[in-house]
Amino acid sequence: MLYPGEWSGKNMGTNLRKLVTPTEIDIASLRHKTLAVDAHNQIYQFLSVIRQPDGEYLRTSDGKVTSHLLGLLPRTANLLNRGIKLAYVFDGLPPQLKEQTIRSRSDRKSDAAEKLAQAKEAGATAEMKKYAARTARLTPEIIDSSKRFLEAIGVPVIQAPSEADAQTALMVQKGGCYAAASTDYDTLLHGSPRLVRRLSKSQRATSGPELLVLEDILDTLGISHDELIAIAIMMGTDYHPRGIRGIGPRRGLKLVKQNDIPKAFDRAGCDFDWQAIMGLYQDMETEEDYSVLWEPPNNEAIRVMLVDEYEFSEDTVEKRIDELEDAYEQFG
DNA sequence: CGGGCCAA
DNA sequence: TTGGCCCGG
Numbered sequence: 120m121l122y123p124g125e126w127s128g129k130n131m132g133t134n135l136r137k138l139v140t141p142t143e144i145d146i147a148s149l150r151h152k153t154l155a156v157d158a159h160n161q162i163y164q165f166l167s168v169i170r171q172p173d174g175e176y177l178r179t180s181d182g183k184v185t186s187h188l189l190g191l192l193p194r195t196a197n198l199l200n201r202g203i204k205l206a207y208v209f210d211g212l213p214p215q216l217k218e219q220t221i222r223s224r225s226d227r228k229s230d231a232a233e234k235l236a237q238a239k240e241a242g243a244t245a246e247m248k249k250y251a252a253r254t255a256r257l258t259p260e261i262i263d264s265s266k267r268f269l270e271a272i273g274v275p276v277i278q279a280p281s282e283a284d285a286q287t288a289l290m291v292q293k294g295g296c297y298a299a300a301s302t303d304y305d306t307l308l309h310g311s312p313r314l315v316r317r318l319s320k321s322q323r324a325t326s327g328p329e330l331l332v333l334e335d336i337l338d339t340l341g342i343s344h345d346e347l348i349a350i351a352i353m354m355g356t357d358y359h360p361r362g363i364r365g366i367g368p369r370r371g372l373k374l375v376k377q378n379d380i381p382k383a384f385d386r387a388g389c390d391f392d393w394q395a396i397m398g399l400y401q402d403m404e405t406e407e408d409y410s411v412l413w414e415p416p417n418n419e420a421i422r423v424m425l426v427d428e429y430e431f432s433e434d435t436v437e438k439r440i441d442e443l444e445d446a447y448e449q450f451g
Numbered sequence: 452c453g454g455g456c457c458a459a
Numbered sequence: 460t461t462g463g464c465c466c467g468g
Contacts, residue, residue: 177468185468193453
């Protein structure tokens with residue numbers, strides 16, 4: 120079964136790491152700001168990591184997956200409690216050009232599922248965990264229950280017509296949100312002025328959240344936004360994963376600085392339709408009519424969903440409801 | 452992942 | 460207080 124937009128932890132998005140310079144920030148500096156969270160990105164992480172020792176998801180007695188909700192509940196309650204407003208942006212239909220990436224991710228998941236089965240037979244615990252994480256899939260049930268949960272706690276849910284990264288970029292550009300929150304860099308290619316990464320590890324001293332400012336990145340590199348997109352396309356994106364052979368950040372940067380964009384692609388030996396890909400970053404379909412308004416938590420809806428339907432312990436749920444109420448009263 | 456518990 | 464470990468459904 121192939122799911123639209125199939126997610127993968129590895130080989131996802133564009134690897135701009137070697138081109139960007141992050142700034143460590145204090146989580147307190149995000150207070151009263153709204154972050155546009157890449158929902159699929161975050162849910163995928165929960166599905167990868169929140170597992171039983173045998174690699175299986177956590178589920179209700181009748182088999183509904185709960186791993187994602189088990190991740191979302193403390194996560195959202197915690198961030199809201201710190202005065203950080205959230206808006207979750209969900210992917211819509213992926214562009215045609217993403218087909219190849221989606222198929223290869225799906226194939227890799229099937230491979231991982233086989234290896235997981237083998238590891239289970241061999242009783243290799245560490246292997247089980249490793250391969251199980253790679254089999255994570257955002258099924259329609261997982262997406263729907265995530266949206267329903269977020270709506271119950273009062274967090275805005277925005278449905279992107281196509282890629283969430285493009286929608287997110289629009290929301291940051293228009294000023295409704297301060298930054299995008301994601302582990303990958305693609306929203307910068309779609310033109311988001313700011314990106315926050317590693318929000319999750321915010322409580323640890325080791326690696327706090329980092330902020331990337333598009334304008335600063337472009338200034339530092341001495342290039343335009345289109346030129347950054349061009350380099351990314353050369354290095355490989357979801358819309359053409361291989362990119363151009365032999366082109367990494369170093370050569371890509373040199374090429375766009377010494378040539379205009381068409382010539383840079385020509386010199387690099389590009390043999391695919393780079394302009395179509397560039398068009399996806401410059402002009403993807405987005406929804407202009409959205410709200411990022413934080414609403415009060417609907418406690419009864421939260422209880423019904425989490426306790427009755429998803430078999431969460433009453434204590435856990437009541438504790439988080441208290442946090443959510445506090446958060447809304449303080450910062451909403 | 453994030454929380455809670457406990458040992459050092 | 461800090462950190463390692465287990466648990467959550």
